[in-house]
Amino acid sequence: MNCLVLGGGGFIGTHICEGLLREGHHVRVLGRTQPDKANKLILDNVEWIMGDFSNLETIKKSMMNIDIIFHLVSTTNPKTSNDSPIIDMSSNVIPTLQLLDAAKDQGIKKIIFASSGGTVYGKPSIIPIPETHPTFPTSSYGIHKLTVEKYLHMYFELYGLDYSVMRISNPYGEGQLPDRGQGVVATFLNRSLKNEKIEIWGDGSVIRDYIYISDVVSAAIKLLDYEGKEKIFNIGSGVGKTLIELIEIIEHVANTTLNVNYIGGRKLDVPVNVLDIQRAKKLLLWEPKMSLFEGIERTKLMLK
Structure with missing residues (x-):
């Protein structure tokens, strides 16, 4: 498949790019920078488009002849998002709506979105937390992630644009930069x-629930061919x-x-x-392999 990775220069993005390349997919990345320590596999085989996620013309250019989009971009993190909810929403939700409009017009098959299992639920009433748990985020970051999930569902219902959501717990592993507000x-x-x-x-x-980055990647790869009715998956260690x-x-x-x-x-x-990961185990035939x-x-x- 032809895959576009938005935010492919980041921690999760570079690992997903590696996973896609190893599976034989063509990978294009839209990002503001190319990672400093990208390995030879990525440098030699990824098509890079340097640009801003909020630029509509750049978004349209990046998705030409693309089948699947991985949306991994977030301009904020849970720690800083409450400092300015307006900036958080305007820099994440509005560009995503532009992306969805362009995707439906250009015939994109599916969008796989990296949401946040650590923030969208809020204070849990049950542990582990299933995907059906009520969502009452206490950070603007969690609210913007949940808002994007809702818009993905709307575009699926109205226009047939398929999607999957990964509610990821707390990912970690090689390549994650320290002291960035997450990790x-x-x-x-x-x-x-x-x-x-x-x-x-x-x-x-x-x-908290910590998940190694290779387990996140294996879940993302599973979602490429998934066509079931459930759209939201907790991706954590459990x-x-x-x-x-x-x-x-x-x-x-x-x-x-x-x-x-x-x-x-x-x-x-x-x-x-702590996330309940039974849905992903049952429907994706996925489970984490790496111990903490x-x-x-x-x-x-x-x-x-």
């Missing part, structure tokens, strides 16, 4: 290797770990004791978020 594993590992202080919001009891437990694993892997500073909690942080311990070991090797 606690990479940030903690990087600071442990540099013997720098780690700051934690709250008392460290917050529980296992929760507190920040304290995560620190203990990192200390073991890095063979060090971390310098941790606990500061006041944040209202946007829900106490627990092994994934952190692999990530550490790439950070050195």
Whole structure:
């Protein structure tokens, strides 16, 4: 298939590009920059279009002769999105609507969207959280992701533009840049290797679901040929770990004791978020393969 990866120069995007190329697909990327550490497979085989996601003419150009679009672009993150919800919505939702209009006009077969299983649900009433759980995000980031999901459904119902949504938990792995507002594993590992202080919001009891990047990619590849009626899939490990437990694993892997500073909690942080991944297991025949311990070991090797 001919695949367009929006945000293909980012952490998730570069890994999805690699996965698509290894499966024999043609890959085109629209992004503002080419990754500094792209491997030879990507550099030699990906068609790069440098441009901004918000530019309609660039979007139209990028999707010429494309079958599938992977929409991985987000201009904000959960930590900063509440600083300016207007910017968050205007820079993410409006460009996506332009994308959907162009996609339906150009006969795109399907859009695969990277949503956020860690933010769209809000405070859960049941753990693990199924896709049918009510959605009450506490961050503008989660609201914009959920809004895009709703527009994808509208364009499917009205125009037949197919889609799939990956509600991804907390992805990590090699190539993830530390200290970017997302990616606690990479940030903690990087600071442990540099013997720098780690700051934690709250008392460290917050529980999260961490998934290794290769498992995210395998789910994305499964969705290429999926034609079932369910459109939304939780993509996580299905296992929760507190920040304290995560620190203990990192200390073991890095063979060090971390310098941790606990500061006041944040209202946007829900106490627990662990995804129910049974739908993806049943319908996509997918399940995560990498344990958190092994994934952190692999990530550490790439950070050195």
